Amino acid sequence: MTNPACERWHLLLQADHDGELTASEATDLMVHLAGCAACRAERDGLAALSEGLRALPRHAAPAALRAALTRQAAMPPAAAPPRPRRAWAGGALGLALAACIAAVMLLPRAPDPDAAAIASHIRALQPGHLTDVLSSDQHTVKPWFNGRLDYAPPVRDFASAGYPLLGGRLDYLAGRDVAALVYGRDRHIIDLFVWPSDQSGSAEHVASGYNTVAWNGGGMRFVAVSDLNMAELRGFAALWGDAGR
Amino acid sequence: MADTDDASRFARIALPHLDAAFSLARWLVRDAALAEDVVQEAMLRGLTYIRSYREENPKAWVLRIVRTTAFDHMAQQRRVAEVPLDHAAELPDPQRSPEAAFADAEGRTALARAVAALPDELRECIVLRELEDMSYRDIARIAGVPLGTVMSRLWRARQMLRGAALERQP
CATH class of the missing domain: 1.10.1630 (Creb-binding Protein; Chain: A)
Structure with missing residues (x-):
């Protein structure tokens, strides 16, 4: 003593x-x-x-929370006056977050879920933000969305075709909470955003070095984003067609 | 009412500290889902306070709002039993080696549990000091207590944590 x-x-x-x-x-x-x-x-x-x-483990803010707060900050409850069309250059925020905020800020004027999907994808690639539920089992991932979304996104694993399911997370896109399913392809990551929509038509899109393939099926809009080459990303989209979308 | 300038100013100040905000909330309320609610609400509060923001340390400002919100929630809930203060009587014996107590994964798990078991007002001081690297002055401002209270709370928290570790190591 x-x-x-x-x-x-x-x-x-x-x-x-x-x-x-x-x-x-x-x-x-x-x-x-x-x-x-x-x-x-x-x-x-x-x-x-x-x-x-x-040395204790840090509790990083969940990706869905970050997304929700970014949106809150970009779109205050008040009727907003015209927004400046620029992303701020907050050094600590980093380029990816700035890009994301810019995309979200621009949403009300020019709804472009595809561009927002790329921003979400980039943000999610930051450490610790990729998945909220980490599982290659579609029967684990699908129920995880219960109660977190007002719809049940289709969840499938395509590991046998070389596109293993890695997990899922909540994201915010097209003015609503959406399911983001995360798939792997070699060393690339594919984010697949799924939400109910009666929009029709497929689309392909290249921006900022990311490829986007969008399609509809079963009353859902699917947007796949990845730095994977377009041919393989199309192959991924085709799997969903074969699975009876 | 908050307008766009307020919102962007708030985002510039608060978003870089979101991980710290969540971590503090998580340590205070000891539940991940509840911590999310706390941070959500704290950020809404922060947005309405942004015009009165004058402090030089944005992280301390954000953490103060999170701390206040978390304590409000805890006061409402009071669902987690607290460790009685007389645990503080179990002071460590410095003759025994404290260095080894936290070295392995098992030791760290036990340490995390011991932190979670601290009384709220001690837990917030130790988390702010050791995990968020806040100065005594910032902790005093965040917790709303005098500097001397911060020092004595930190001392008690540390004695209890060391005591818990040595208890594990006969």
């Missing part, structure tokens, strides 16, 4: 450890530490604890 006489040093020890000590206090403490083994042990204990605490 520590020496009761040393108690008055404890908060100084701690302040020193936290980098909050003034120079004169630090000098006094140094003199005391030189002659007090108990306080030196106390200091080492604080250091060991800090090291342990700083």
Whole structure:
């Protein structure tokens, strides 16, 4: 047990450890530490604890939350005056988030879910944002969306065709919450956004180095986004056709 | 009413600290889904407070709103039993090696559990200091207590965590 006489040093020890000590206090403490083994042990204990605490896993904000808040910030509840057509250059935000915000901000004027899909895809590629539910089992991924969406997106695994299901997440697109299914193809990632829509017609799209293939089926709109080449992305879309969309 | 300028200013200030906001909420309310609700609500509150934002440290400002929102939720819920304060009596014996206690994965899991078991007002201080790297002054502002209280709470939190670790290591 520590020496009761040393108690008055404890908060100084701690302040020193936290980098909050003034120079004169630090000098006094140094003199005391030189002659007090108990306080030196106390200091080492604080250091060991800090090291342990700083190694604890961080809880990064879920992708869906980030998406929702980005949208909230870009579209306040008030009737908004004309928006400036620019993305801000907040250094810490990073290019991907800026691109995403820009896309979301532009949505009300020029609804282009495909462009927004690319922005969502880029944002999701940032560490820790890709999947909310991580599973290659469609029977795990599909129920995960229950209660998170007001519709049931079709979920299929195409691992046997070389497009394994990796997981899913909630995203925000075309003015609503949508299901994003995540597939792998070699080292590429495919995001497939699915939401109910009576829109018809297929489309292909190349922008910012990303390929987009969109189609309709079963009352749903499908938008696949990836840096995968167009031919293989078409192959992925065709699998959904074969699966009876 | 918030307009677009407010919203973009708020986004510029708050979004870079979203991970810190979620992490703090997660440690305070100890539940991922609830933490999401807290952050959502905190961000809405923040948007309405943005015109009064004057502080030099945006992260501290964001965390203060998250902290207040989280404590409001916790006051409503009161569903998690707290560890009684007299646990603090179990002070560590510095003669035993504390360095080894947190070195392995098992030690870190136990440490995370010990943090979660701290009383709310101690947990918030230690999380803000050690995980979010906030200064004493910022913690005092976020928690709304004097500087001396921050120091004594941090000390108690640390003693309890070290005590819990040494309990595990006979």
